[in-house]
Amino acid sequence: MVTRATLIRRILPVLAATLGANLLLSQCQSSPPEGPSATAPGPEGTPSSAPAGAxxxxxxxxxxxxxxxxxxxxxxxxxxxxxxxxxxxxxxxxxxxxxxxxxxxxxxxxxxxxxxxxxxxxxxxxxxxxxxxxxSVVLIYNVPGAPENLKLSRAVYSDIFLGKIKNWNDPKIAELNPGVKLPDLAATVVRRADGSGTTGVFTRHLSAVSPEWKTKVGEGIAVKWPTGVGGKGNDGVTAQVQQNPGSIGYVEYGYAVNNKLPYASLENKDGNYVLPTLENSAAALASVELPADLRAFIADPPGKDSYPLVxxxxxxxxxxxxxxxxxxxxxxxxxxxxxxxxxxxxxxxxxxxxxxxxxxxxxxxxxxxx
CATH class of the missing domain: 3.40.190.10 (Periplasmic binding protein-like II)
Structure with a gap:
């Protein structure tokens, strides 16, 4: 006669095996796949075919x-x-x-x-x-006492990056910003240390507005700078300007906004001082038609509201x-x-x-x- 205890001893291993198999199946069906490929390993550890559309x-x-x-x-x-x-x-x-x-x-x-x-x-x-x-590309600066949107003419910012204007209390800057007391502080240029499209955009613009820049430096994603210190990437230039009073650099608009750095109001081709608002930047963009190969170079856009560095x-x-x-x-x-x-x-x-x-x-x- 098979006692109840004996019957339980016989059934338990079967139940355990069944439960283990069911648990393993459940894990395979519901657990998220591991690793970036989201596929199971194939022969010799290589991934098998990816899911359709992956x-x-x-x-x-x-x-x-x-x-x-x-x-x-x-x-x-x-x-x-x-x-x-x-x-x-x-x-x-x-x-x-x-x-x-x-x-x-x-x-x-x-x-x-x-x-x-x-x-x-x-x-x-x-x-x-x-x-x-x-x-848009903006000119950010770290100048104690300067307003948030310091006015800089085409001649002035070209001369700063040429190394000709060496101090923030230069009369040419003061004349553009009456009533503003700028410090007796060296103007330190911060530029890209790496091959940079932002540099290409900025130097193309400088070549369009400054004959001296065009002759002495020219344009390109990497140029021989007359002055300044380098930072890698837009974030590197931003960090250098943040950390060094007296510095000025060029970065994409979003980097200035995200890091709460002031940026200059620049003189455009029509002689107006404009900020890099989305409306002013869009106006500059609208002034240039894309060619068939979709390669457009906006060196110095016309228009009274156009921001010049777009x-x-x-x-x-x-x-x-x-x-x-x-x-x-x-x-x-x-x-x-x-x-x-x-x-x-x-x-x-x-x-x-x-x-x-x-x-x-x-x-x-x-x-x-x-």
Missing amino acids: ATLSGAGATFPAPLYQRWFYDYGQANPNVKVSYQGVGSGAGIKQFQSKTVDFAASDVAMSDEEIAAVPADRGVVLLPMTAG TYTWILAPKKMDTPEKATALKEVLKWCLTEGQKSSESLGYIELPKPVTERVLTAVEQIGS
């Missing part, structure tokens, strides 16, 4: 649009968890080089690639230049990607950035692209393939 994309380049790009890619990833997009702000020059060497899936630059740079892209990759957003900033996308999955993913990400993503622009200090511009860029996105 892709991981990497980009690098300009620091000017980095806050907006990082916001876009985060928001897109929240809505589309199968697509992971990373972006590193390393400077436009480094971004172009990484794109040419195929170490990133896409890159970004505040200055559209030159013909020579495009020619250096491998033929099996190609490139399409996509203006994704636009913004630029588009470009994504450099390959015409041929490694896989159809990556090509499809990048196209969808960029389409989202040009539509839904534009709604985030103004909150971060960037200019929402006009609809005719986005329509042209959306058409250009279709050149991306595999």
Whole structure:
């Protein structure tokens, strides 16, 4: 006769095994996948095929649009968890080089690639230049006693960066700002130490407004500066200005706002002193029509309300990607950035692209393939 105790002893191992199997099955079905690939390991530790529509994309380049790009890619990833997009702000020059060497899936630059740079892209990759957003470059400063929006004429800020105006109590600055007592303090230029699209934008403008600058220094993402100390990235220049009284530098508008640094009111082509408001920056943008290749250079925009230091900033996308999955993913990400993503622009200090511009860029996105 089988006693109750004996029956329980026989059943317990079976129940334990069944419960363990059910628990393991439940964990496999409900636990989030580990790691960035979201796939199970394949033979010899390699990942198996990714889920349909999954892709991981990497980009690098300009620091000017980095806050907006990082916001876009985060928001897109929240809505589309199968697509992971990373972006590193390393400077436009480094971004172009990484794109040419195929170490990133896409890159970004505040200055559209030159013909020579495009020619250096491998033929099996190609490139399409996509203006994704636009913004202004501002002159930030750390001058005790100075007002928040110090007036600087074209001649004055050119001479500061040429090293000709060496002190903040210079009569040329005082004349533009009557009633303001500026300190007897050396004016220290802070400029980019890395290859920078922001530098390209600023030096192109200086070359347009100052014949001396054009002759002695010229324009480019890296130039031989007459004076100053270097900072890496827009954030590096911002930090240098914050920490050093008497300093002046150039950064993207959002960096000035986010760090609560004063920025100058600049004289524009029409002789008016204007601030980098979104309206004034948009007015400058509207003064220049995008050509067929979408490479526009806004050196000195006309218009009574136009802020003088405005630029588009470009994504450099390959015409041929490694896989159809990556090509499809990048196209969808960029389409989202040009539509839904534009709604985030103004909150971060960037200019929402006009609809005719986005329509042209959306058409250009279709050149991306595999």
